[in-house]
Amino acid sequence: MGNSGSEPGYGEPGDSEPGDSGQGGSGPRDSGPGQLRLRPPVHRVHRTAVTWWRARILLAGAAAVAVPAVTALLLPDVVRPWLVVPAVGLAVVTVVAAVGMPPWWYRVHRWEVTGDAVYTRTGALWQEWRVAPMSRIQTVDSDRGPLEQFFGLATVTVTTASARGALRIPGLDHALAAELVHELTETTQATPGDAT
Amino acid sequence: MPTADSEQGWRRLDARTVRASVVTVAGICVAAGMPTALGIASSSVFWALVTVLPASVAALVAAVVVEHVRLRRTRYRVTADRVELVQGIVVRSRRSVSRDRIRTVDLTAGPQVRIFGIVTVKIDTGEGGSAGGSVSLYAVAREEGERLRAELLDRGGGAGEPVTDGRLATFDPGCVRYAPLSILTPALGAGAYGAVLQVAQWFDLQAGVIGWTVGLLGGLGLVGALAVVVAAGVAIGVVGSLALFVEMWWNFRLDREPGGTLRVRRGLVTVRSISLEEQRLRGVELVEPLGVRTAGAARVDAVATGLRSGGDDKADRKTLLPAAPRGEAHRVAAAVLRERTGPMPAALTPHPRAARGRRIRWALAGAAVPVLTLTALGGLLSSAVLLHLAWIGAALGVPIALALAVDAYRNLGHGLSGDHLVARHGSVRRSTVALQRRGVIGLNARQSLFQRRRGLMTITATTAAGSGAYSVHDVGAAEGLAFADEAVPGLFGPLLERG
Numbered sequence: 001m002g003n004s005g006s007e008p009g010y011g012e013p014g015d016s017e018p019g020d021s022g023q024g025g026s027g028p029r030d031s032g033p034g035q036l037r038l039r040p041p042v043h044r045v046h047r048t049a050v051t052w053w054r055a056r057i058l059l060a061g062a063a064a065v066a067v068p069a070v071t072a073l074l075l076p077d078v079v080r081p082w083l084v085v086p087a088v089g090l091a092v093v094t095v096v097a098a099v100g101m102p103p104w105w106y107r108v109h110r111w112e113v114t115g116d117a118v119y120t121r122t123g124a125l126w127q128e129w130r131v132a133p134m135s136r137i138q139t140v141d142s143d144r145g146p147l148e149q150f151f152g153l154a155t156v157t158v159t160t161a162s163a164r165g166a167l168r169i170p171g172l173d174h175a176l177a178a179e180l181v182h183e184l185t186e187t188t189q190a191t192p193g194d195a196t
Numbered sequence: 197m198p199t200a201d202s203e204q205g206w207r208r209l210d211a212r213t214v215r216a217s218v219v220t221v222a223g224i225c226v227a228a229g230m231p232t233a234l235g236i237a238s239s240s241v242f243w244a245l246v247t248v249l250p251a252s253v254a255a256l257v258a259a260v261v262v263e264h265v266r267l268r269r270t271r272y273r274v275t276a277d278r279v280e281l282v283q284g285i286v287v288r289s290r291r292s293v294s295r296d297r298i299r300t301v302d303l304t305a306g307p308q309v310r311i312f313g314i315v316t317v318k319i320d321t322g323e324g325g326s327a328g329g330s331v332s333l334y335a336v337a338r339e340e341g342e343r344l345r346a347e348l349l350d351r352g353g354g355a356g357e358p359v360t361d362g363r364l365a366t367f368d369p370g371c372v373r374y375a376p377l378s379i380l381t382p383a384l385g386a387g388a389y390g391a392v393l394q395v396a397q398w399f400d401l402q403a404g405v406i407g408w409t410v411g412l413l414g415g416l417g418l419v420g421a422l423a424v425v426v427a428a429g430v431a432i433g434v435v436g437s438l439a440l441f442v443e444m445w446w447n448f449r450l451d452r453e454p455g456g457t458l459r460v461r462r463g464l465v466t467v468r469s470i471s472l473e474e475q476r477l478r479g480v481e482l483v484e485p486l487g488v489r490t491a492g493a494a495r496v497d498a499v500a501t502g503l504r505s506g507g508d509d510k511a512d513r514k515t516l517l518p519a520a521p522r523g524e525a526h527r528v529a530a531a532v533l534r535e536r537t538g539p540m541p542a543a544l545t546p547h548p549r550a551a552r553g554r555r556i557r558w559a560l561a562g563a564a565v566p567v568l569t570l571t572a573l574g575g576l577l578s579s580a581v582l583l584h585l586a587w588i589g590a591a592l593g594v595p596i597a598l599a600l601a602v603d604a605y606r607n608l609g610h611g612l613s614g615d616h617l618v619a620r621h622g623s624v625r626r627s628t629v630a631l632q633r634r635g636v637i638g639l640n641a642r643q644s645l646f647q648r649r650r651g652l653m654t655i656t657a658t659t660a661a662g663s664g665a666y667s668v669h670d671v672g673a674a675e676g677l678a679f680a681d682e683a684v685p686g687l688f689g690p691l692l693e694r695g
Contacts, residue, residue: 035694035695036677036692036693037392037673037674037677037692037693038688038691038693085407112693116686117687117690119691124641125645126643126645127643127644128640128642128643129640129642130638130640130641131639131640131687131691133638137639161637161660162658162659162664162665164658164663164664164665165658165659165664192256
């Protein structure tokens with residue numbers, strides 16, 4: 001991987017998985033030579049992110065299941081099937097998502113700070129590669145929800161002057177995130193340009 | 197106007213503002229007072245007069261007093277580097293805007309303001325959200341408004357240059373014919389019926405109105421009556437959209453002024469002057485809604501930073517040219533961008549066939565949802581009417597959906613034209629955007645599971661202007677990446693590899 005520009009010491013360097021997908025299958029590695037594609041960014045997110053994502057899905061799913069389930073307990077027998085069936089359906093979807101999605105996200109989510117740009121890959125069903133050059137970065141924030149705090153993680157958001165150009169790197173170790181914010185802020189301040 | 201403050205450059209609003217405000221308040225009194233008076237008069241004429249008249253008089257007197265005080269307490273000045281405004285009757289506020297942050301100076305004159313020869317001036321820094329970003333002067337003399345506009349927007353433009361350095365477009369009365377083709381026509385028609393029924397409901401006359409209509413059209417049979425109702429709705433819609441278009445765009449002019457400002461002036465009753473610094477222009481968008489496109493016309497919108505769309509003006513302030521013949525639209529777009537050949541090349545690179553398949557599948561899925569719902573409901577309720585509706589819906593919906601899908605595919609395209617990246621998509625609203633390549637501040641590539649299987653990708657260029665992001669939809673993945681790298685070198689370039 002030509003990651004000459006990225007700083008050493010940011011943990012979780014990706015094993016040199018060249019495929020741009022986590023879907024298994026043969027992968028584009030086998031497609032004809034000369035097929036142009038975006039290489040995956042170098043760093044993976046923190047491994048704990050898998051657990052964090054899983055917890056988030058389970059909590060959201062539990063809340064969604066609780067509504068019809070509790071209502072079913074309070075209402076007479078006649079209407080119960082109409083609530084129990086959706087509740088069971090939601091529960092199944094939640095469990096499947098909690099098992100399947102976090103590892104998939106973990107395979108896809110990657111980030112990198114090259115010499116002059118921030119580069120991320122996110123998503124699962126919809127994968128997205130985003131590049132923002134240093135000279136156009138306006139703000140760099142990190143934020144931590146309650147769950148993220150519990151797992152010692154943080155999300156870094158890099159915004160540009162575009163209303164729709166923000167890059168998000170979720171699931172970073174919070175110390176690493178703080179360091180990243182600090183470095184990016186310094187780099188962008190040193191880079192000339194009005195960012196528009 | 198000589199005042200005690202004038203040696204420090206402080207100025208006051210125009211005294212005629214009081215009259216304009218009184219006319220406005222009088223209008224409100226009539227609009228609100230008449231229905232109220234009529235309502236009360238139905239029980240007692242005496243009480244109607246005793247309540248409504250004094251209230252109106254009080255409102256008018258209050259308007260005169262408040263406006264006099266407001267005018268005395270408001271002053272503004274333009275210094276070498278700032279525009280300052282001091283205002284407020286009870287709570288005094290002082291607002292100061294740095295002159296090099298000013299992005300637009302818009303002049304608006306509604307009818308009640310216009311007859312007194314004054315205008316409302318809005319000085320805006322385009323920094324969305326914060327209230328501190330704009331200064332509004334209601335109202336100053338028209339000449340003073342023009343003077344402020346010229347002074348604030350002319351950044352070191354050499355003295356002695358001609359006032360107008362180029363007229364880019366003028367109002368063509370023939371273009372009024374495109375107005376009824378807009379979506380506004382059916383909306384206004386339907387809205388008119390809705391308004392009649394709503395008003396009738398207030399007076400408990402809804403059943404009466406419907407009964408009267410049924411009685412009137414009863415002799416025509418169901419089909420005939422429906423035809424009359426639809427025709428009347430269309431007629432109302434056409435008249436309404438024509439009137440709106442004329443009000444909005446009458447005497448339209450687009451000028452390029454010294455100091456690098458584009459200026460749009462337009463309006464029949466309310467006259468507006470909208471300025472846009474070329475420095476903030478990142479491109480133009482050629483918009484062709486289906487109706488207008490079939491008539492061979494297009495509209496030109498600016499893609500600029502710091503333009504708040506919507507806001508107090510119903511017509512978007514970003515429109516640089518209302519619907520006009522396509523050739524004219526291309527000419528204006530080229531003139532605005534200072535490109536000789538026009539930013540939209542005739543031949544854009546088409547996208548892979550797989551993109552057509554996606555569109556056809558979306559269209560069929562979209563058509564299937566209502567048809568299947570109707571069929572299922574018809575089956576459940578064993579209703580023949582619903583089943584009939586279902587097959588009629590399928591017979592009409594599927595061809596329309598397919599036609600739109602094929603059209604949408606044919607409209608896909610991308611290309612480079614000088615300094616601009618050009619991308620086109622859409623069927624119901626075809627949009628061709630020409631975006632300045634150095635205005636691109638980031639690139640995104642996006643692939644769904646299905647796009648990946650078919651080797652497609654959507655490339656999005658983010659920018660500080662317009663909607664913030666413009667996409668090349670469903671382009672071949674490798675081709676799209678190469679195109680993005682060519683259009684905006686250095687962003688995707690170092691990240692590309694050959695697999």
